[in-house]
């Protein structure tokens with residue numbers, strides 16, 4: 001057996017979060033030995049920015065999407081330096097953003113004191129090894145690291161619970177990972193049901209409608225609400241809203257939020273969500289769990305999400321064209337059963353607010369409802385090993401993992417680890433808003449300061 005590679009920092013996951021962590025570490029100019037472990041060929045881009053479809057747009061204007069901490073305008077500067085100038089107000093394509101991330105990493109490597117190790121493999125376990133950590137790889141290799149950063153992004157989608165029946169087992173009939181290369185192309189038939197009405201559904205509906213000119217798509221969720229359309233920059237109007245004072249109840253915050261949304265939109269403005277009650281709800285989520293926070297997750301989070309993760313205006317227009325052509329239908333409904341007799345799934349739906357139960361016969365179903373809440377819920381060997389070793393534990397709200405300031409992972413005994421760190425989606429329980437590029441770049445900058 002070969003001896004393990006030895007590094008200062010091993011980053012598991014080479015999507016935007018892992019890449020920006022490596023970029024910030026390498027840019028410190030200090031001789032930090034870094035390994036990035038990525039199981040796919042998407043190093044630098046991760047899931048959202050590996051798409052080659054130019055209609056897959058960023059959902060935030062370019063002016064705030066720079067990847068370097070303290071430099072939100074860096075993407076716009078980079079585009080200009082490439083000879084491809086973009087307006088700060090533009091919603092650039094995700095393929096372009098993927099190129100930007102890859103370029104950031106390439107440039108950071110070129111200027112680094114020590115070249116990093118890029119490892120194409122699956123990290124399957126992390127264990128203690130003396131005062132360090134050892135990362136085991138599916139291919140049999142090992143990496144000894146002084147510190148490890150978990151940048152594994154979101155876990156796979158969880159099956160929605162079904163009152164009766166079962167989800168089909170054939171991936172051509174029921175697809176759980178719409179990002180798997182070639183999976184959408186392999187779906188059976190043109191009548192397709194999408195579970196969920198969020199941003200993943202927007203992506204998948206656009207891709208399917210291009211791939212299959214005769215596709216008839218139905219997308220369902222309980223509220224049946226698509227993400228709100230951005231009105232930026234025309235809508236970037238100061239609405240003079242101030243968050244409610246401390247001690248305001250959740251119900252009062254929600255009422256204030258709805259009133260502020262209505263007032264903003266009546267004036268043609270977007271909600272500047274960072275200065276609204278959402279910000280308060282988010283910081284409230286950072287404390288110990290209580291009934292209010294659970295109620296927020298149960299009752300309000302879905303409405304909050306459609307305002308927080310909005311759609312680029314062009315994407316909204318393309319969807320509307322599909323709806324006008326009766327190629328896309330959005331339904332507010334709950335699934336009561338699924339039966340598969342070989343002719344394609346028969347899905348029984350109960351419309352929201354009553355009405356007759358409807359049976360929809362489709363060729364295939366795609367789960368676009370988003371990831372499971374906890375990385376520990378599925379069958380990930382990596383997260384099983386972390387838990388078994390007492391190195392990590394789930395967040396009490398069931399969101400991501402339990403973490404402390406600076407992204408330190410909390411061990412089974414609740415103490416912050418000095419060895420294991422994380423960023424992005426896995427800090428959702430602590431921070432709630434911890435997934436978009438601005439959050440990732442700031443967290444990556446903080447991590448680099450601690451780890452270098």
Ligand SMILES: Cc1cc2nc3c(=O)[nH]c(=O)nc-3n(C[C@H](O)[C@H](O)[C@H](O)COP(=O)(O)OP(=O)(O)OC[C@H]3O[C@@H](n4cnc5c(N)ncnc54)[C@H](O)[C@@H]3O)c2cc1C
Nearest residue numbers: 013015016017039046047048058059122123152153436437
């Ligand atoms: C469709 C979509 C559109 C989005 N659009 C925007 C947007 O416009 N603006 C914005 O700010 N945010 C957007 N987001 C949010 C987005 O999640 C973040 O911007 C960012 O891409 C998250 O990066 P990540 O590295 O955490 O996750 P990922 O991109 O999922 O990367 C994680 C990586 O870790 C690897 N990995 C996981 N486990 C292991 C393991 N055990 N061993 C080795 N490798 C492993 C995976 O292969 C993957 O490449 C979007 C998200 C989605 C899904």
